[in-house]
Amino acid sequence: MKNEPRELLNNMFSAAVDAAQPSRCIAPFLPPPPRGRTIVIGAGKASASMASALEKIWPGELTGMVVTRYGYAVQCDRIEIVEAAHPVPDINGLRGTQTMLDLVSGLTQDDLVICLMSGGASSLLSLPLDPLTLEEKKNINRALLTSGAAISEINCVRRHLSAVKGGRLAAACHPAQLLTLLISDVPGDSAVDIASGPTVADPSTCADALNIIRRYGIAMPLAAMQILESGAGESIKPGNPSLASSDYRIITAPQIALEAAAEVAKAAGIPCHILSDRIEGEARDVGKVMAGIALQVARRNQPFKAPCILLSGGETTVSVKGDGRGGRNVEFLLSLAIALEGEDGVHAIACDTDGVDGRDEIAGAFISPNTLDRAWKSRMNPQASLDNNDGHTFFGGLGDSVICGPTLTNVNDFRAVLVLPKSADHQQEN
Known part of the structure; x- marks a missing residue:
């Protein structure tokens, strides 16, 4: 064996992280510049580094904003970086999400929206459906995260209580072209679960969310129960015309990181x-x-x-x-x-x-x-x-x-x- 155990394991972890850096994987997935404007939006722990990597190689004009976790900001010249709380939302995340919706309103078919999403965006995109308040959303998040529910179940509930998740952000971008670039942090790389799927169709229902809440005995405020029981929180479903010009690509994922780590072990003779x-x-x-x-x-x-x-x-x-x-x-x-x-x-x-x-x-x-x-x-x-x-x-x-x-x-x-x-x-x- 060429390395001490701790050194080898640490080198493998470093290789896994390096393989998932946006600067190494974003370029092959970028489309050509549009005839109109290019707007960049996004959220997640990697969204600022994704924005920085995009800025450095994008051939045309662009503007926009992404929301990342406190301490995860990266210097960008044309894309605004907003920091907010994770895993429990705060007012910065709410304001950033509302600004994001304002940025994509009134676009045309000639415009392009590039959406940069990574793990953590579910908490950072924290604009709840009316009449749910931010404080109630915080309490729901805390309860979900400590309930023992799987991440896919947690995200199902989130999608039906959000003003942007479950395809609603994509609908807000219509009729512009929308390309979402995803860094997967979920088992199976399901796009509907990465960031709770703000730009992809959601086949789950309010009834599914209610079943999850009951299964884990999660206490919910009255406003949340009203949203789910009335169906007011229903998400954007497959086939909805507002998603016709929307597409997504997974640019890196857990499997890619594991394969990079395995190469380090192989080089060490293990x-x-x-x-x-x-x-x-x-x-x-x-x-x-x-x-x-x-x-x-x-x-x-x-x-x-x-x-x-x-x-x-x-x-x-x-x-x-x-x-x-x-x-x-x-x-x-x-x-x-x-x-x-x-x-x-x-x-x-x-x-x-x-x-x-x-x-x-x-x-x-x-x-x-x-x-x-x-x-x-x-x-x-x-x-x-x-x-x-x-x-x-x-x-x-x-x-x-x-x-x-x-x-x-x-x-x-x-x-x-x-x-x-x-x-x-x-x-x-x-």
Whole structure:
């Protein structure tokens, strides 16, 4: 092996993030300039870096505005960058969304709208349908994010309570040409779920949203229930003529990032197996399952022979019960470490590719065979930390957090489990 385990895993994460940078992937998808105006709009954690990349190569005039997360702004000369709150919306996101609608009003067939969307846009595009207020929208977002619902379910509810999601932004651009460039952060790369689909048709219904709310017991304000029960929140459906001149392209996605990481492992002489780019479910449950696979490799050389790396992406969820500092990646890692019980030769990294796991400016963390032992010696209880959803405090206390700052992109979660052959000392002990 050419690298130490932590160095190798960190290099793989860096390669995954680099592969998803807009500057590397936006150019092949741009259309020719139109006869009329070119307006740029968009939202998401990568939207400012997408706007910057577009400005540098666009051959004609353009103007516009995108909304990104606080701390994710990139200098642009012709496109205004607005920063707003994520994951819980704020007034800047609401005002930015309204400005976006104003920018695309009154356009003609000769005009072109380029919409730049990436993960995080669902919270950043925060203009609710009347009579829902921003404060009510914030509370709904908090409830959705802690309910344990899958991202596709969360986005279904969002689409039916928004003034721009579920195809409504595309309808506002009509009759102009509309091209949406997407950086996927959702399992399966479904365009209707990326940013809750503001520029694509939505086949789901208000009834679907109501079923999700009831399934997870999510408390909703009266205004939201009235919107859903009356059908006033119905989204733009397939075949609607206002979408006739709208198209979209996915310019990068989780699979592309995983393949880039696998090349780093290959260069280090370690076989790498991409298990899936769309793993969902409770983060702690996924951790247990991944531990089971890693143990089968470590002890029986099935289904793969050690050394190897088990690579996966997707978006897990966390049903928050405690009051700790956590995110889905550190929740996964804590559960993984507990289930591995210090298995010799097993190391792992799990990070959010946007650089923020949960609400903390921490991407994720590492685990190693001595993680649990070091925790106990530091008087930290791993199971208690997991029960309190307190992964960041746990890994921060061990010095095992991954802190990289804003990556200016977002292709969801990155998980790599490295299984090395057992050491000679460990084999003799057994």
